[in-house]
Amino acid sequence: MDSYFTSLEGRLEGKQTVAVVDNLWGDGGKGGWIDYLLSIGDYSNVIRFGGGNNAGHTIKVGDTEIISHLVPSVQFNPGAIGIIANGCVVDIEDLFGELDSLRKGGIDLTERIFLSGAAHITAEYHRVIDGTDTKIGTTGRGIGPTYSNKAARTGVRVNDLFDIERLKRDHKNFYDYFIGSGLVERLDEIHMMTADTQKMITAAIKDDRNILFEGAQGALLDIDHGTYPFLTSSNPTSGGIATGTGIPVDNIDLILGIVKAYATRVGEGSMVTEYHGEQADELREIANEYGATTGRPRRVGAFDAVAIKYASSLNSKDILITKLDCLDTFENVPICTAYTYNGTPTRYDGQWVSEGNQIDHFPREARILEHCSPVLEDMPGWNEPTTEVRSYGELPQNARNYVERIAELTDTQICGISIGPEREQKIVK
Ligand code: IMP
Ligand code: MG
Numbered sequence: 001m002d003s004y005f006t007s008l009e010g011r012l013e014g015k016q017t018v019a020v021v022d023n024l025w026g027d028g029g030k031g032g033w034i035d036y037l038l039s040i041g042d043y044s045n046v047i048r049f050g051g052g053n054n055a056g057h058t059i060k061v062g063d064t065e066i067i068s069h070l071v072p073s074v075q076f077n078p079g080a081i082g083i084i085a086n087g088c089v090v091d092i093e094d095l096f097g098e099l100d101s102l103r104k105g106g107i108d109l110t111e112r113i114f115l116s117g118a119a120h121i122t123a124e125y126h127r128v129i130d131g132t133d134t135k136i137g138t139t140g141r142g143i144g145p146t147y148s149n150k151a152a153r154t155g156v157r158v159n160d161l162f163d164i165e166r167l168k169r170d171h172k173n174f175y176d177y178f179i180g181s182g183l184v185e186r187l188d189e190i191h192m193m194t195a196d197t198q199k200m201i202t203a204a205i206k207d208d209r210n211i212l213f214e215g216a217q218g219a220l221l222d223i224d225h226g227t228y229p230f231l232t233s234s235n236p237t238s239g240g241i242a243t244g245t246g247i248p249v250d251n252i253d254l255i256l257g258i259v260k261a262y263a264t265r266v267g268e269g270s271m272v273t274e275y276h277g278e279q280a281d282e283l284r285e286i287a288n289e290y291g292a293t294t295g296r297p298r299r300v301g302a303f304d305a306v307a308i309k310y311a312s313s314l315n316s317k318d319i320l321i322t323k324l325d326c327l328d329t330f331e332n333v334p335i336c337t338a339y340t341y342n343g344t345p346t347r348y349d350g351q352w353v354s355e356g357n358q359i360d361h362f363p364r365e366a367r368i369l370e371h372c373s374p375v376l377e378d379m380p381g382w383n384e385p386t387t388e389v390r391s392y393g394e395l396p397q398n399a400r401n402y403v404e405r406i407a408e409l410t411d412t413q414i415c416g417i418s419i420g421p422e423r424e425q426k427i428v429k
Contacts, residue, residue, distance in 0.1 A: 004407035005392055007429040008415040011318055012041065015253035017205065020320075021215030021238050023311040025265040027291070027298060028258035029322035031057035032418055034073045034214055036426050038080065044209040046072040046082050047201065049244030050234040051216035052089040052122060052146070054139040056292030066105060067292050070095050072214050075107050082109070085197045086118035087234065087244020089146040090158065091127075092183055092190065115190075116197040117159035122146040123177040136230055137267030139293050147233035158194050161187065198246030205251060213241050213252070219311035220364075227364050230269025237314045255316035256415060259308055259406070261324045262333075263301040266291050270369035273301035273336045273376075287326035302334045302376060305409035310362030317412045321403055325419040330381040333402055336374040337409060339363070343371030379405060386419045392427055 012018065018037065022028045037043065048055075053069035068075070070090065072082030084090060099109055126142030126149075138144060149155035156174045160167055164184075168175040178184050204211055217236035220226040225237055234240060242249045262283065265271045275283060280300050283289070289298035312319060327333050338358050345354035348368050353359065363369055382396035389395050395403075395417075407414050417427040 004404045004414055005429055006318075006413045006415055009428065011254060011256075011415050016208065017211045017213065017247075017251055017253045018043075019213035019215065019238055019241055019252055019255045021213075021236065021255060021257055021315050022218035023257035023259050023308055023315050023319060024218045024263060024304075025220050025271075026055075026216070026218035026236070027264055027266065027289075028218065028260040029418065029421075030215060030258050031073060032322065032421055033256070033258065033320050033416070033426070034212065035076070036423055037212060038073065038077045039423055041212075042210055043077070043080055043212045045201065045204050045211045046074050046077075046080055047085055047197075047211060047213050047245060048072050048083070048088055048216060049085050049213055050087040050236055050240045051232065052141060052143050053091050053094045054141045054143045054232065054293060055216035058292050066098075066101060069098060069293060071098050071102070071109065071113060074109070074112060075102060080112075082113045083195075083197050083200065084113070084115045084119060085201070085245040086116040087240055088116070089120045089122050089143060089150070089234075090115060091122040091141065093181055094141075096186065096189075111192070113193055114195040114197055114200065115158055115193045117157065117194050118198075119158050120146050120150045120155045121158060121161075121174075123156070123174055124181065125173060125177065135268065137269075139267075139291075141293070144233045158190070161190060162194075201245055201247055205247065213245070215258075219257075219314045220307060222314070225314050225364070227269050227366060227369065230267065230366065238316060239314075255318065257312055257316040257319045257412070258322055259312070259319045259410075259412070260322050261303065261327055261403075262287070263304045263307070264289050264298040265301075266294070266296055266298050270366060270372070271299055271301055272307070272339055272369065272372045273304045273374045274299050275301045283326070286329065287323060302336050302374065303406060304336045304374070305406065306336060306339055306360065306362050308406070308412075309410040310364070312410055312412045318415050319407070319410075319412045320416045320418070321406070321414055322418045324399065324403065324417055325386045325425075327381065327402075328385050328387075329383065331383070333379045333381050334376040335379060335402075335405060335409065337377050338375040339372035340375055341368070341371055342373060343368070377405075387425060389419055389427065390424070392417070392429060395427070
């Protein structure tokens with residue numbers, strides 16, 4: 001039954017604002033689909049609404065690889081403007097580093113990147129504090145400490161840079177960093193980039209221009225809805241788009257959730273379907289699962305329908321499946337359909353759970369997750385390459401069975417499947 005597979009074109013029709021977010025712990029391959037959407041649609045703005053340079057995706061400029069952390073994906077779309085909106089935290093040194101290396105590679109984004117005056121700035125001391133983290137396994141980029149200052153109302157926003165005397169008076173530490181880092185000498189450049197991005201986005205919507213919201217991280221790293229405390233300090237779920245940009249919630253026309261064909265996670269925190277030893281190494285090598293920001297080997301595991309169903313209920317039931325080709329060589333492709341609790345009896349979600357109980361709804365509490373093991377359904381693999389496949393019908397039957405089972409278990413509909421990083425390696429109806 002291909003009723004789980006719906007037409008992306010159909011879903012996009014008449015949709016002015018489209019978001020791509022990740023329905024797990026990030027690293028699902030948002031970049032590839034964003035690039036694809038930019039190639040088929042006339043998007044004038046690509047907007048980052050949360051997170052900072054903890055994000056990372058790899059792009060190719062000629063023969064050189066550039067890792068993009070903060071710059072929205074407009075590098076190859078000269079018509080598009082990139083916006084780093086108020087929900088983001090910005091390491092300006094790093095942003096300049098990225099823009100400078102792009103310029104060296106022949107891509108000059110001057111006047112094409114705008115930075116919200118209300119975005120909070122990451123300074124050296126934020127990175128230093130973050131660098132002492134051993135519990136969460138952060139990216140060490142100062143993200144948590146910057147958002148902490150934001151919540152404590154002691155942070156520095158981009159607009160604060162334009163009154164140096166006041167900055168010196170109210171934020172001496174930051175002022176010292178700003179002078180010491182040499183950023184003060186690039187104040188004019190910062191000023192040129194800074195905008196009231198809420199106003200810009202509102203105007204673009206009013207002008208009937210098409211907009212793409214580019215998610216970062218993933219739903220289960222959301223500070224409110226994720227696996228606290230093992231998560232990031234922002235709201236990567238689709239809800240973060242409204243607060244992170246300042247547009248009304250009902251101005252988001254379509255949300256596409258990225259779902260990788262297997263599970264990965266970077267950093268600490270429970271991962272119920274995690275593989276270990278050789279099984280993990282094999283998938284990690286085939287799929288090249290190493291962090292784009294930190295280079296850390298990613299934790300890999302079986303598809304977790306419990307986690308994805310929950311994440312899709314947070315983000316979107318319109319999903320894009322990625323990296324299906326990475327499973328091409330496996331005899332069996334297990335799917336986790338439920339968890340078994342194996343801890344001591346405890347209260348959870350208004351009832352008692354005890355050893356041997358089956359849990360069907362994702363329990364986001366660390367104290368429960370730590371004691372869960374996966375109930376696996378073994379699906380037969382397809383054992384043939386899919387990277388040349390260009391239509392759904394050409395996919396091996398077992399591969400179709402696999403993705404349709406995923407959609408069934410997670411209560412989602414598939415809008416596209418990618419079987420490689422190239423633009424052509426996208427299967428849509
Ligand atoms: P932080 O965002 O650097 O504070 O890191 C908090 C947690 O989120 C750590 O487990 C990181 O590995 C994870 N994380 C942050 N950004 C990303 C991302 O872009 N992809 C995947 N994991 C991320
Ligand atoms: Mg990434």
